[in-house]
Amino acid sequence: MSDPQSYDLIVIGSGPGGYVCAIRAAQLGLRTACVEGRETLGGTCLNIGCIPSKALLHASHQLHEAEHNFAKMGLKGAAPSVDWKQMLAYKDDVIGQNTKGIEFLFKKNKVDWIKGWGSIPAAGKVKVGDTTYEAKHIVIATGSDSAPVPGAEVEVDEKIVVTSTGALELSKVPKTMTVIGGGVIGLELGSVYTRLGTEVTVVEYLDAITPGQDAEVAKQFQKILGKQGLKFVTGAAVSKVETKGNKATTHYTLRKDDSTHELKSDIVLVSTGRRPFTDGLGLEELGVKTTQRGQIAVDDEYQTSVAGIRAIGDAIEGPMLAHKAEDEGMAVAEILAGQAGHVNYDVIPGVIYTHPEVASVGLTEELAKESGRAYKVGKFSFMGNGRAKANFAADGFVKIIADKETDRILGCHVIGPMAGDLIHEVCVAMEFGAAAEDLARTCHAHPTYSEAMREAALACGDGAIHA
Known part of the structure; x- marks a missing residue:
């Protein structure tokens, strides 16, 4: 035994x-x-x-x-x-x-x-x-x-100054909230509280939200979230968060002109990574x-x-x-167990579960450009998708990056309805080394959001049908 x-x-x-x-x-x-x-x-x-x-x-x-x-x-x-x-x-x-x-x-x-x-x-x-x-x-x-806020004096108490842990169990819906960090966690939880009536301001060190995301997607994403009520302060370095009573004051400096500012709120959510x-x-x-x-x-x-x-x-x-x-x-x-375990790190999708969702896999256009390889882009707006228009979900687009010579799919970026589910069609295609034409020639049910993926693939070739 x-x-x-x-x-x-x-x-x-x-x-x-x-x-x-x-x-x-x-x-x-x-x-x-x-x-x-x-x-x-x-x-x-x-x-x-x-x-x-x-x-x-x-x-x-x-x-x-x-x-x-x-x-x-x-x-x-x-x-x-x-x-x-x-x-x-x-x-x-x-x-x-x-x-x-x-x-x-x-x-x-x-x-x-x-x-x-x-x-x-x-x-x-x-x-x-x-x-x-x-x-x-x-x-x-x-x-x-x-992770703590780099170079800043911020003491987390999970009551007024919270991480995602505290933000998931606040005693009440706050009137105001400052989110430090414009990444996935901050934007998801910021969206939750904005919908519940909280005035949310996102303070991000870089000049754009969602660092590492395709720049075109990030720009559109911030615009859409702004329409939903989220406010943004970008290019801002937080130096300190002070708490007094049941309020917090976030001190930050705008990097473009070194001007200092304060932002008062009921809750400060620290979401600067892990x-x-x-x-x-x-x-x-x-x-x-x-x-x-x-x-x-x-x-x-x-x-x-x-x-x-x-x-x-x-x-x-x-x-x-x-x-x-x-x-x-x-x-x-x-x-x-003696087998050949393997992970393909080139095909790991990322998803932001806001509304609309944002999903990506593979190379961004910026990375493709930096690599010096010849590439092409196929884009399709959800405004041309019948299902999306019927469901009040026509904001956003699909963007496919493909090799200019071989047509092999290098990456895909989606901002739109069910993006976190749609992206996996491209993940499977990339895992098998598919070309954009392979995706374009695959029959997609109508009416579905997934037709936008096919249209973007068609746009890598002779052109989308419904654009």
């Missing part, structure tokens, strides 16, 4: 990367355990990140539709009022359904949940509480936490090498500088996305 405290694999962290790695490893025949100190599985994503924020985005979007579009469709009546406590209860119920689902999957696949916070006293050993477990392989999947969370693991004592940004350094098979210890997800380099972590989790499990 095997030692109950000995495993083929112990995964530390049960977020999307960790739980997927553990389940796949168990499916491939490895005796597997997952260490998690939270009361529920799922990590940041399921508990205080992706899932609860999407619940609030969905609820607040329904309110927006009722207030702005129902009457246009002949749906008459008083607009619904907001019961914030009930909305939070709905959000918590969604969290519970998802986290319990992971617990069920662990039991189904015979993955042991070791409850508590783990450390690695030596290679091949994981300590949780007073118990030390043996493991042939260890995978660090401890995720990330909110950083790897590896506290308490004992990595420094073990000699595990890290990058200058504090990420764990790994090779092509996710092996760290210490034999038998691997790392995935937000703890290592690359985009901090749940699905990137999932892919790495599956790849590591397959490698440990």
Whole structure:
């Protein structure tokens, strides 16, 4: 009989990367355990990140539709009022359904949940509480936490000055909110509160929101969000946030002229990115090498500088996305089982779940230009899409970047309805090395939003039909 405290694999962290790695490893025949100190599985994503924020985005979007579009469709009546406590209860119920689902999957696949916070006293050993477990392989999947505002005096209390964690459980809907950082988290949560009636101002250090996004998309995105009520201050360096009573004052300097300004609000949301969370693991004592940004350094098979210890997800380099972590989790499990685990980092989509949604994969036009390669662009506006016009969702466009010589799809950028779902058509095409013509010659059902993808592909060739 095997030692109950000995495993083929112990995964530390049960977020999307960790739980997927553990389940796949168990499916491939490895005796597997997952260490998690939270009361529920799922990590940041399921508990205080992706899932609860999407619940609030969905609820607040329904309110927006009722207030702005129902009457246009002949749906008459008083607009619904907001019961914030009930909305939070709905959000918590969604969290519970998802986290319990992971617990069920662990039991189904015979993955042991070791409850508590783990450390690695030596290679091949994981300590949780007073118990030390043996493991042939260890995978660090401890995720990330909110990063501080660079060079600024900002003290987070999760009541007035909050991260995304606090923003998901405010005691009431604030009248005013300052969002520091114009990235994904800030814009999603800023959208939630704008729909609920909060006056939201986004303060961004760079001259445009959504750093790294295709510039044309970012410009259109900011314009659309502005029409929805969000205010923007770009090119602004935050120096300090002061709290007094139940108010906060954000101090910032405009980089173009070095002028200083103040912005008062009920809540300040700090959303300036995330950083790897590896506290308490004992990595420094073990000699595990890290990058200058504090990420764990790994090779092509996710092996760290210490034999038998691997790392995935937000703890290592690359985009901090749940699905990137999932892919790495599956790849590591397959490698440990003697298979050829692989992640195609050129085909990892990114999505912003506002309304309209923004989604992208592959090269932006700016990156294509910088690379010096010959490329072409096919664009199509959702104004030419019948389904989008019928659903009051005609803002935005599809943009496909293709190689000028081979027609191979290099990237795609979508701002519009269901962009986060539409992008995967191009992901599959890119995974198989498809040309824009392949996409253009594929029959798409009518009327669907997906026809806009085909039209953009047609625009890479002889031209779109409905443009």
